[in-house]
Amino acid sequence: MATLHSTARFHRNDIETLGWELTVSNTLDPPESPCRRFLKGQGSYGTHLLAHLERRIPLKRMDRVLEVGGGYGYLMRDLLAVHPFPRVTMLDISPLLLKRQKEALRAYPSVRYVEADFLAIDARRLREFDWIILNENLGDFPTVVGLEGNVREDPDVGAGGEGGSVPARVRRLLDAYSLTTPDRTPFNFNLGAVEALEKICRVGVPYVFLAEHSCEAAVPEPYRRWIDVRAGGNPERIALKGHDEYTIRFSNLVAVAGHYGYEVLRGPVADFLQLDFSPELESILRARNVAVGERETVRHFVEDLFQYEYLLLRKRGVEFRVEAPLKSEG
Numbered sequence: 001m002a003t004l005h006s007t008a009r010f011h012r013n014d015i016e017t018l019g020w021e022l023t024v025s026n027t028l029d030p031p032e033s034p035c036r037r038f039l040k041g042q043g044s045y046g047t048h049l050l051a052h053l054e055r056r057i058p059l060k061r062m063d064r065v066l067e068v069g070g071g072y073g074y075l076m077r078d079l080l081a082v083h084p085f086p087r088v089t090m091l092d093i094s095p096l097l098l099k100r101q102k103e104a105l106r107a108y109p110s111v112r113y114v115e116a117d118f119l120a121i122d123a124r125r126l127r128e129f130d131w132i133i134l135n136e137n138l139g140d141f142p143t144v145v146g147l148e149g150n151v152r153e154d155p156d157v158g159a160g161g162e163g164g165s166v167p168a169r170v171r172r173l174l175d176a177y178s179l180t181t182p183d184r185t186p187f188n189f190n191l192g193a194v195e196a197l198e199k200i201c202r203v204g205v206p207y208v209f210l211a212e213h214s215c216e217a218a219v220p221e222p223y224r225r226w227i228d229v230r231a232g233g234n235p236e237r238i239a240l241k242g243h244d245e246y247t248i249r250f251s252n253l254v255a256v257a258g259h260y261g262y263e264v265l266r267g268p269v270a271d272f273l274q275l276d277f278s279p280e281l282e283s284i285l286r287a288r289n290v291a292v293g294e295r296e297t298v299r300h301f302v303e304d305l306f307q308y309e310y311l312l313l314r315k316r317g318v319e320f321r322v323e324a325p326l327k328s329e330g
């Protein structure tokens with residue numbers, strides 16, 4: 001029997017800190033973070049991301065930007081320091097984290113804050129945005145756990161529209177976007193992540209950036225012999241304090257974006273957080289089971305650079321032109 005896993009209650013009521021949940025952006029945030037010295041180029045997550053996006057999307061011409069689930073607000077703080085987008089909205093389900101975002105962005109009084117579950121808001125509200133950012137949060141969105149292989153054929157499943165049963169919602173998405181399912185049964189499905197991206201793409205938001213733990217990650221040479229990633233293709237549970245999240249089957253997101261006419265750039269976050277391969281880093285990676293202190297933090301961080309994937313989406317035919325085309329993938 002499939003169940004719907006949700007973190008909404010945790011984020012609304014129980015969350016006290018993100019400290020224990022070392023997102024890549026938070027790990028890199030303190031200027032003294034040990035992880036910074038193993039990267040090419042200086043700076044925070046936001047600084048590196050901007051350098052990657054600069055030639056690919058027209059940042060200078062972005063007017064209305066929405067960040068969903070901004071956590072402590074560090075990413076937006078770093079983006080605004082370089083590009084003071086005129087109209088920024090931070091939407092989050094967590095009142096506590098919205099408060100933290102207000103503190104981090106207090107130098108920008110025009111920023112709007114919206115307390116809402118992204119999955120519950122009316123899609124028409126998204127039409128106003130040029131760019132939507134979802135960094136390290138799709139894994140928190142609802143996941144269906146324990147689906148049987150026959151979800152596509154089961155006559156009891158019924159219609160999958162709004163208010164339909166969970167298996168019916170899954171079936172609708174599988175059929176509408178010809179989504180593939182993992183090579184095993186029972187399997188899990190990122191219902192919230194797929195519905196969220198469908199909502200964004202349906203209204204034609206011109207640009208989208210998202211990043212999250214992937215269940216289809218791959219490590220290129222020369223790092224393969226040192227770094228292991230989970231790549232089974234089935235969204236996998238990550239146990240965290242007070243809640244669990246699930247890795248994302250990125251190929252499903254690529255299929256949804258492709259259906260709505262988006263160009264897709266896909267890769268590991270190591271594409272923009274590039275390792276500077278020093279003898280010190282080699283020694284940390286070589287000792288596979290570093291279990292203490294700074295070396296352990298660095299090792300986890302380096303694994304995450306490959307475990308996390310990102311998508312940069314650009315709606316074909318949007319009016320503002322940029323210098324370099326996205327490389328289409330998927």
Ligand SMILES: C[S@@+](CC[C@H](N)C(=O)[O-])C[C@H]1O[C@@H](n2cnc3c(N)ncnc32)[C@H](O)[C@@H]1O
Pocket residue numbers: 007008011018021023024025026068069070071072091092093094097116117118119134135136137140141
């Ligand atoms: C793991 S944190 C990531 C924070 C930040 N983006 C980062 O990269 O460090 C997940 C964020 O998503 C928010 N979130 C989770 N589920 C949400 C939902 N359904 N709607 C809106 N925000 C949500 C959380 O409150 C939190 O701010």
